[in-house]
Amino acid sequence: MHTFTIFRRVLIILFVAFFFALPLYAKEDKIPTPKEFGTYFKTTGGLKRLTPNMVFDENGLIFMESNNPARFFLKDVQYFVIYGPHNMDVLTLNPLLFFQAGPLGKPRYAFGKNIEYTVQKKGNNLYVVKAKGLLGRGYFCLWIEDTVWDFVIE
Numbered sequence: 001m002h003t004f005t006i007f008r009r010v011l012i013i014l015f016v017a018f019f020f021a022l023p024l025y026a027k028e029d030k031i032p033t034p035k036e037f038g039t040y041f042k043t044t045g046g047l048k049r050l051t052p053n054m055v056f057d058e059n060g061l062i063f064m065e066s067n068n069p070a071r072f073f074l075k076d077v078q079y080f081v082i083y084g085p086h087n088m089d090v091l092t093l094n095p096l097l098f099f100q101a102g103p104l105g106k107p108r109y110a111f112g113k114n115i116e117y118t119v120q121k122k123g124n125n126l127y128v129v130k131a132k133g134l135l136g137r138g139y140f141c142l143w144i145e146d147t148v149w150d151f152v153i154e
Helices: 003-025
Strands: 038-043 046-050 052-054 056-058 061-065 070-072 077-083 092-101 107-111 117-123 126-131 138-144 147-153
Touching: 038 070, 046 070, 046 147, 052 061, 061 092, 107 138
Parallel strands: 070 147
Antiparallel strands: 038 046, 038 077, 052 147, 056 061, 061 107, 077 126, 092 107, 092 138, 117 126, 138 147
């Protein structure tokens, strides 16, 4: 074989190895640790805190009352950051479906079918929750035990 042919093959191998190795050295997604325990939405503008709400059980029917939920634009939605001592084994991500108005006229919402998600532990009591599919526009919630964090994606 000629020296030039060997040199070309080595160059091609190095070129291919370089491009396959680049993703291994990609910048890690640094998760900012919030100052306080809570549930946050990671948006393009940073972390936005979600306000907790309560889950009600009335004769076996589980629901929540809407209480001025946080609103986000679909283009800004990235993932959730949960910081605090929560039991992540019982976490669910659900769409909320209108059920009925309560006695005081507040709308009540029932929990829809669970949306698949992944949970990654990033530190002590710090978790990242990402939906496996795309979240569309609508009214959603994260639910852990008796606390729910509701939000609207517009």
